[in-house]
Amino acid sequence: MPTTIQRRPAQAVRLLQAADLKKLRWLVHGFSARAGGVSTCYGGKSLNLGLTSHDTAANAERNRKRLLLALGAGTKARPWPLITLRQVHSDLIHVVWSPKPGKLSGDGLVTNLPGVALAIQTADCFPVLLVDTRNKAIGAFHAGWRGTVQRIVEKGLGIMRQEYGTRPQDVHAVIGPGIQKCCYEVGDELRSQFESQFPYAHELFHEVQESDPVREKYPMLFMNARAPGHGDLCIKLHLDLQQANRRQLVSAGVPKKQITALPGCTACNTKTFFSHRAEKGKTGRMMAVIGLF
Numbered sequence: 031m032p033t034t035i036q037r038r039p040a041q042a043v044r045l046l047q048a049a050d051l052k053k054l055r056w057l058v059h060g061f062s063a064r065a066g067g068v069s070t071c072y073g074g075k076s077l078n079l080g081l082t083s084h085d086t087a088a089n090a091e092r093n094r095k096r097l098l099l100a101l102g103a104g105t106k107a108r109p110w111p112l113i114t115l116r117q118v119h120s121d122l123i124h125v126v127w128s129p130k131p132g133k134l135s136g137d138g139l140v141t142n143l144p145g146v147a148l149a150i151q152t153a154d155c156f157p158v159l160l161v162d163t164r165n166k167a168i169g170a171f172h173a174g175w176r177g178t179v180q181r182i183v184e185k186g187l188g189i190m191r192q193e194y195g196t197r198p199q200d201v202h203a204v205i206g207p208g209i210q211k212c213c214y215e216v217g218d219e220l221r222s223q224f225e226s227q228f229p230y231a232h233e234l235f236h237e238v239q240e241s242d243p244v245r246e247k248y249p250m251l252f253m254n255a256r257a258p259g260h261g262d263l264c265i266k267l268h269l270d271l272q273q274a275n276r277r278q279l280v281s282a283g284v285p286k287k288q289i290t291a292l293p294g295c296t297a298c299n300t301k302t303f304f305s306h307r308a309e310k311g312k313t314g315r316m317m318a319v320i321g322l323f
């Protein structure tokens with residue numbers, strides 16, 4: 031009897047979306063994860079969307095086409111142009127006037143042009159998408175700690191106001207997957223940078239006691255006669271970058287109920303997401319994409 035080799039069906043592209051934006055028929059949006067791609071350099075098959083040194087440009091290109099198709103951004107024969115940036119952790123935002131804007135450096139894109147897909151690439155930093163539902167204008171931003179402390183999202187709202195007459199009360203925002211406070215250990219110098227910018231900075235930093243399995247197993251060994259403060263557990267500082275961006279949006283006037291912060295930590299869930307920190311730099315890139323019909 032002839033044997034048939036069963037080909038495993040390709041995994042579907044996994045998209046994370048905000049419920050309120052999903053309802054808007056004139057909008058496409060979504061955040062990619064690891065699943066659904068053709069890249070093999072990051073373990074299994076993955077949807078690497080970045081032009082990284084480990085993967086081929088052809089793979090990234092195929093993955094990008096799969097993503098656009100999964101989003102409904104154009105057809106297989108004619109996908110929408112995907113507008114990407116050479117991201118530099120800045121507060122530089124570009125207004126997209128044409129489907130072929132050329133090579134852009136910066137960390138934010140805004141447009142009211144239909145039929146183009148704005149994209150932000152991440153692997154721990156937070157992508158933020160904004161939609162002005164009254165004027166049908168959109169924005170996509172890359173918010174790592176540098177962009178956040180430079181108020182990239184607030185500046186993006188300012189540019190949307192200038193260009194399209196956007197009012198914060200008409201804006202719906204989604205903060206995509208990134209490294210959460212459970213894993214985002216930072217240096218003390220970041221605290222002073224945030225404190226110099228935001229009155230609520232103290233709420234964004236958390237002191238975490240590093241656990242030590244030896245101490246937990248043999249606590250008696252550590253009950254010595256040392257002066258207090260000596261031999262104490264190490265205290266690490268963790269930053270809640272997702273909350274920092276949510277607060278920035280709220281202070282800029284975006285109603286709380288119109289802000290969605292997607293759950294999940296990239297560094298805790300490397301099966302689902304790419305994480306630069308957890309995978310020590312050898313990782314792919316996810317994309318946050320938004321576009322107008």
Ligand SMILES: [Zn+2]
Nearest residue numbers: 212213295298
């Ligand atoms: Zn985590």
